[in-house]
Structure formats: C-alpha cells, structure tokens
Amino acid sequence: MKVLDLQCPGGHRFEGWFASADDFESQLSRKLVECPICGATEVSRLPSAPRLNLSGAAQPPAQQGAPDMNELQARVMRALREVLDKTENVGDRFAEEARRIHYNEAPARNIRGVTTAEDARALVEEGIDVMPLPIPAALKEPLQ
Known part of the structure; x- marks a missing residue:
C-alpha cells in the first residue's frame, strides 16, 4: 500500500492510499482522485519522506498557538459535519x-x-x- 501526500490547486493537502504508484497514476488520469475539501480533480503529488515509527524519537515542536493546515482542515470538516447533522x-x-x-x-x-x-x-x-x-x-x- 502506498500512502501519498497530495495537494489540489486550492492548496488543500491530503493523503491518498493506493495499491501502487501505477494505481495512483491510473486513477489520476481517469479523474477518480479528488480533493476531499473542494472536490477538485486536478491533484498533484507532493514530495514526501518515508514514514518511520521510532519509539521515543523527539517530535518537532509545533508553532506556538498556530494549528497546522491539516489540523485546521480537520476542524473545518468537523464543524461542517456538525452543521449537517443539526x-x-x-x-x-x-x-x-x-x-x-x-x-x-x-x-x-x-x-x-x-x-x-x-x-x-x-x-x-x-x-x-x-x-x-x-x-x-x-x-x-x-x-x-
């Protein structure tokens, strides 16, 4: 399973899970990959480092008081889900x-x-x- 970091033209970053790099390219060419925030199908792959689970490894400090974009997008999605539910x-x-x-x-x-x-x-x-x-x-x- 390949986990790829992706981004739409609107700047929304998200992950995509694919069986292989070829599977990603195939789905992308058929416009099956879309941004979960805005629905754009013009998606690009971002450079990413391998994910390593190192127990006890120090985590980089987050900027004080500033949530990262992924956290901000997650908050917006939670708020929208609540509106839809109510x-x-x-x-x-x-x-x-x-x-x-x-x-x-x-x-x-x-x-x-x-x-x-x-x-x-x-x-x-x-x-x-x-x-x-x-x-x-x-x-x-x-x-x-």
Whole structure:
C-alpha cells in the first residue's frame, strides 16, 4: 500500500492510499482522485519522506498557538459535519421554507439548502438571516 501526500490547486493537502504508484497514476488520469475539501480533480503529488515509527524519537515542536493546515482542515470538516447533522436539508426549496419558518407558517427549525444569490439577498432584505455555506463534495455523500 502506498500512502501519498497530495495537494489540489486550492492548496488543500491530503493523503491518498493506493495499491501502487501505477494505481495512483491510473486513477489520476481517469479523474477518480479528488480533493476531499473542494472536490477538485486536478491533484498533484507532493514530495514526501518515508514514514518511520521510532519509539521515543523527539517530535518537532509545533508553532506556538498556530494549528497546522491539516489540523485546521480537520476542524473545518468537523464543524461542517456538525452543521449537517443539526440541520434539515430542504434542497432547492430553501428560500420558500425559510420564509414559511420566518412568518410562522412552518415549525421553527434549522434548515439548509440551495438558493440563488438574488433570493438570498431578498431573504436578508426581509429580515431573514441566511448564511452561505459551501459544502465540500466529501461531505455530500457517505464514504464508500
């Protein structure tokens, strides 16, 4: 099993596990490798050192108070998962359902969905709080 360090054009770094280097190249050419954060399929391989498990080896000190990019991405993904778990997906009926909730025509609850920029602006003008939240492709479907 080959564990490769990968990066998308958006700067998101992630690991990919492949049977071999040829398997990675094959999947990459068929656009099967995608960034778990933004879904980009233009992925490049980063230089990486072999991973060695050395018990008792000193770990390099982390920068004080600054989480590394992997930790930051992990935090964002955890927060997005929590939002998905605690909201109802109303799909393309978002604007309509947000209005129904606002005007007490539907039960109050946390919802998410899709709408146009124009409809989102109209909701804000009506005093309805909305927030755009792009959901990475990796969270839209269950892992296989």
